[in-house]
Amino acid sequence: MRPANTALDGGPCDPLGELSAAARQYLKAIWDACEWESDRVTTTAIAQRVGVSPSTASDAVRRLADKGFVTHERYGTVSLSTRGEAVAAHVIRRLRLVESFLVEELGYGWHEVHDEADSLAHAASDELIERIDRRLGHPTRDPHGDPIPDAGGRVSAPRLRPLSSCDTGDSGTVARVADSDPAMLEYFGSAGLTLDSGVTVCAKRPFAGTMRISVTGFAEMELGDVAVRSVWLTAADCG
Numbered sequence: 744m745r746p747a748n749t750a751l752d753g754g755p756c757d758p759l760g761e762l763s764a765a766a767r768q769y770l771k772a773i774w775d776a777c778e779w780e781s782d783r784v785t786t787t788a789i790a791q792r793v794g795v796s797p798s799t800a801s802d803a804v805r806r807l808a809d810k811g812f813v814t815h816e817r818y819g820t821v822s823l824s825t826r827g828e829a830v831a832a833h834v835i836r837r838l839r840l841v842e843s844f845l846v847e848e849l850g851y852g853w854h855e856v857h858d859e860a861d862s863l864a865h866a867a868s869d870e871l872i873e874r875i876d877r878r879l880g881h882p883t884r885d886p887h888g889d890p891i892p893d894a895g896g897r898v899s900a901p902r903l904r905p906l907s908s909c910d911t912g913d914s915g916t917v918a919r920v921a922d923s924d925p926a927m928l929e930y931f932g933s934a935g936l937t938l939d940s941g942v943t944v945c946a947k948r949p950f951a952g953t954m955r956i957s958v959t960g961f962a963e964m965e966l967g968d969v970a971v972r973s974v975w976l977t978a979a980d981c982g
């Protein structure tokens with residue numbers, strides 16, 4: 744194993760030079776897991792996200808911790824170190840800019856871009872990514888409402904509120920939808936639930952975790968608990 748490359752601390756110059764594609768996937772998975780719901784994640788959850796066994800994930804996380812990209816927290820959870828965050832932000836920026844490009848310039852649906860963008864972002868040069876950024880006018884959020892880190896790795900994440908915390912009668916504007924399930928995104932899109940849609944909670948069933956909502960200009964729709972937990976509204980809305 745190569746020793747940690749101190750050039751990584753030097754800023755934007757080739758921040759990925761030292762890490763394998765697999766290592767970057769782990770850092771990205773930790774970023775994704777921690778972005779909206781928690782600031783730490785278990786290795787089991789990382790394993791699920793990366794699609795490997797828990798023992799494989801543990802080994803990888805230990806190596807990333809040895810190199811200073813990941814910090815061990817209490818109860819077996821891990822979080823990104825400042826150094827790990829810098830690399831993950833770079834990976835996330837590339838991915839989300841490519842997702843945005845596919846939707847804005849090539850007419851892809853928001854449910855079609857995740858896997859395509861993942862492989863394209865791996866292959867794209869830094870020059871291509873920066874040209875996409877300029878072409879799109881330096882977007883700050885991707886097609887699913889996730890913030891796009893700037894070229895320096897800084898993120899201005901909007902304050903959002905999960906739909907699950909809203910009550911019957913609350914209204915709001917959709918600001919983010921989880922992008923992990925293409926079929927769900929397609930369903931949302933077909934029912935008019937997209938970024939910046941206005942929604943009103945018609946009925947909340949607290950113990951089931953389900954909701955009936957209306958989307959401005961569209962019919963009412965029933966959401967199961969997974970769907971409810973996949974939608975965020977702007978924080979100023981909804982109570």
Ligand SMILES: [Zn+2]
Nearest residue numbers: 885887889922
């Ligand atoms: Zn996205």
